[in-house]
Amino acid sequence: MITVDEWERLVSSALVGTDRRPVPDLLGQAAAHTVGARAGQRLHRGEPLPAASPEEQPPVPRAAGERVARILDGEQPRLLAEWLEAAAARRYHLPPKLVPRVLDHGVRDRSLRSPIGVLAGARGRWLAELNPSWAYLLEEATAHLAGTGLLTPSGGAIGTGGATGSPGDEEPDDGTHHFWAFGTRGDRLSYLRSLRAADPARARALLRRGWEKESPEDRAAFVHAMAEGLSMADEPFLEGALDDRRREVRSQAADLLTRLPESRLGRRMAERAARCVRLSGDRLQAEPPEACDGDMERDGVRARAPGGTGQRSWWLQQIVAHTPLAFWTESFDRTAKQIVALNLGEWAREIRLGWERAAVLQNDPVWARALFAVEPLTDLLAVLPPGERADKAAELVHDQPVDGQLIMMLGGVPAPWGEALTKAVLEKILHTAGRQPWNLGELVRLASERADPAMHEVAARLSPEPPVQEVAATLRFRFDMLAELEAHP
Known part of the structure; x- marks a missing residue:
């Protein structure tokens, strides 16, 4: 490699001319120096990497491995997700040569990360420790273990002394705190969902610990994730979330509380619905609110109507959507099918839209069936068995x-x-x-x-x-x- 002094001599010759200061093969020496400089530092003796742990899961059958290679090469590429899900359900591990390619797919498509967390195996986790782009795999594998019971909700492996959980909102241990503090939003959300499935109380405690420090986007996403294992035990937390300064968080909390008919929000919405809608013979008479006050906004009612929708009709629709469906059958002493068949009067569209939204939020197949007969909407279809x-x-x-x-x-x-x-x-x-x-x-x-x-x-x-x-x-x-x-x- 050319030294600094030699480089300065080459530059000097180039400036004054080779006639006055001859240098054999000036351009060749300059090119050699440039290549050497761009090559970076001299190589040093490296330390050997630790070997990957032995695989504990069985390998995919040979024919299955060959087929997923064809899928990765472009044959029926849309079926990759189905193959990954099916193989992960059988707890196989991928052929080693395919692991990097599959990990790259997980970088681009978050929906694939859960099955990849199973299929990548020990070799995949070893690779993820070496490549920051694949680091999601380490957390995805942890989330998967929590969801399947191979890892306790506190982060410790079963049989290793990790906490096993209890009915109350105990604080998770320091291992979980570290994971929760440094994971990405997607990884934390995946972990929270798994934790909710395993132990809703501990998941709720994890959220309480640093709730005020979370970003508004994260708070809204985490509230939405509480749909897994939702119960009246979550009602105090969600009622508190209605005081959040961000509308998105209040809206998500209101949607979940609507699924809990005994919630305080459910009772407040039923009281509003009783003031707005009443039965007169075989006809409904409605009188939408005159204004959207602060209490209504706290309960998730959006004050500003979408374009082309009147404000009062918008408020009425939202009140009906968040009212427990049992309120209507009990108040009117009629079945859902009979209520839907009533003359809904001049506010029919708003009332029906509210019922349709309520049937979806409350996952009520009886109301969905009655409403679907009148208007076959996809959202209602999804509620049916x-x-x-x-x-x-x-x-x-x-x-x-x-x-x-x-x-x-x-x-x-x-x-x-x-x-x-x-x-x-x-x-x-x-x-x-x-x-x-x-x-x-x-x-x-x-x-x-x-x-x-x-x-x-x-x-x-x-x-x-x-x-x-x-x-x-x-x-x-x-x-x-x-x-x-x-x-x-």
């Missing part, structure tokens, strides 16, 4: 054209679709292929990813039309994919 949801979806597929509303409705029906819905969608694809083939993309995608993969032969026999065969091919791919994961390693 899975079998009934699929049957009603199949009826709508027969009756509706392929449009955004149909796609949205089908998007609310989780996989795997049963035989009736799958056949209805396949027939709709076949019917539409000859008339509007350009309108089939989303419907084909949903059928391919949501239908029961065991239906691949039914789809293949139905028609040689390309859209139908595309669904059949994807279903066959998924069928083989899941079968390979069932094989013994």
